[in-house]
Each structure stands twice: as C-alpha cells, then as structure tokens.
Amino acid sequence: IHRQLFDDESLTVSAMDHKHILVAEPANFSSELEKIRSTSVKLLTSVRTVNAAFGEILGLKKEEAIPIQSIPALQPIANPNLDLLVSGFGMRINPFHKGKYFHPGIDFAAPKGTPVLATAPGTVTVLKRSVLQAGYGNYIDIDHGNGFTTRYAHLEDISVSRGQQVTKGMTIGTAGNSGGSMAPHLHYEIIYMGENVDPINYFVEDLDSH
Numbered sequence: 001i002h003r004q005l006f007d008d009e010s011l012t013v014s015a016m017d018h019k020h021i022l023v024a025e026p027a028n029f030s031s032e033l034e035k036i037r038s039t040s041v042k043l044l045t046s047v048r049t050v051n052a053a054f055g056e057i058l059g060l061k062k063e064e065a066i067p068i069q070s071i072p073a074l075q076p077i078a079n080p081n082l083d084l085l086v087s088g089f090g091m092r093i094n095p096f097h098k099g100k101y102f103h104p105g106i107d108f109a110a111p112k113g114t115p116v117l118a119t120a121p122g123t124v125t126v127l128k129r130s131v132l133q134a135g136y137g138n139y140i141d142i143d144h145g146n147g148f149t150t151r152y153a154h155l156e157d158i159s160v161s162r163g164q165q166v167t168k169g170m171t172i173g174t175a176g177n178s179g180g181s182m183a184p185h186l187h188y189e190i191i192y193m194g195e196n197v198d199p200i201n202y203f204v205e206d207l208d209s210h
Contacts, residue, residue, distance in 0.1 A: 033082050033200065040204045070146040072119035073205035074168060076188045077108050077175065084108045086185065089198040104196040105151065105189030110175035112156050112184045118166040120144045127162045130179060136187065137179020140172055153187040154179050
C-alpha cells in the first residue's frame with residue numbers, strides 16, 4: 001500500500017526464506033509469527049506517521065480500497081496467544097500412511113464446537129458435507145474477490161449456505177473432526193490466483209505489539 005501511494009521502496013518487506021525454515025514443524029510457528037508481528041509493528045508505526053502527515057489531504061477512493069478488503073488477514077479461529085497452530089504449509093509427513101506429501105494449508109488445534117470465522121468478506125461458493133473418513137470432510141470455500149479464496153475444512157457444523165454473503169469475522173461454522181482427520185482441528189487454506197499460498201504470511205490484522 002505504501003509503495004503504491006508514495007512510490008517509496010523503503011518499507012519493502014523481504015519474503016521469508018522457507019528454504020531454511022521447516023515450516024511444517026510446530027516449534028517454528030511462534031518464531032515465524034514473531035517475525036511477522038515485529039515487522040507489522042514497525043509498519044504500523046510508519047503508517048501512523050504517514051497518517052499524521054497526509055491524513056487531511058490524502059483520500060483513498062472506495063474502489064481503491066476494495067482490493068485491500070479482499071485480503072484474508074484474520075486468523076480463522078480466535079488464537080490470541082498464537083499457540084494453536086499445529087501443522088504448517090509445505091512438505092510434511094502424512095499422519096495416516098507416513099509418507100511425505102504437500103500440505104496446502106495450515107492446521108489449528110481446536111476442540112469440537114470452536115467457532116470458525118471468515119477471514120475476509122466474500123461469498124460462499126462451495127459447501128460440502130461428507131460422512132466419509134477421508135478428504136476434507138465438511139468444508140466451505142469463500143470467494144473474496146481479487147483472486148483470493150479461502151477454504152475451511154474438517155468442520156463439525158456449517159452455519160452458512162452456498163451463495164451467502166459473509167462479513168469479516170463472521171462465524172461460518174465450527175471446528176470438528178470430519179473427513180480424514182485424526183483429532184478435532186481446523187484445516188485452513190488461502191488460494192490466490194488459483195494457487196495455494198502460505199496463510200501464515202497473511203495473519204497481520206489481529207496481531208499487536210504484545
């Protein structure tokens with residue numbers, strides 16, 4: 001946003017080097033989130049300075065704000081202590097057949113009935129229920145526009161309907177143990193322009209300096 005508004009590269013944030021990080025190991029999540037949180041605090045400080053200087057003279061048109069609102073920047077369950085992430089994005093060991101495979105999202109440990117939240121406003125495009133002990137089980141896809149889709153899987157209950165408009169932070173279902181799941185949890189994916197991306201890089205809106 002800063003680069004687009006002010007043509008300034010000074011606040012460019014370098015992408016994380018996943019070659020040196022075993023993102024699928026739970027012990028690394030806190031470290032990665034701490035890096036994101038530290039960078040977020042620095043950026044927020046800079047934003048406050050910019051707002052003070054340009055707040056009265058710079059306006060953001062509604063159509064310019066829409067792409068920003070499409071970014072899924074919340075965590076899909078309440079996780080203030082950052083201790084519920086249990087499995088990361090990328091290569092990992094399959095808990096069923098023990099072979100390596102690509103994990104296209106991240107998993108949150110959560111008891112059955114834990115509210116699952118929409119991470120950005122959008123439209124429910126896929127809603128599937130399954131009694132099979134395989135695959136995603138009960139899951140929802142939400143199209144947020146501008147290339148962003150999110151997926152919420154292994155749900156117990158679903159409280160929205162296909163085609164429904166949802167708002168950011170709205171409860172769309174509850175965590176469960178449906179499908180190919182060994183214990184209650186939420187599997188969460190972000191798909192951008194048709195490809196899965198690491199959701200951990202998007203959790204900035206509900207983090208703070210504490």
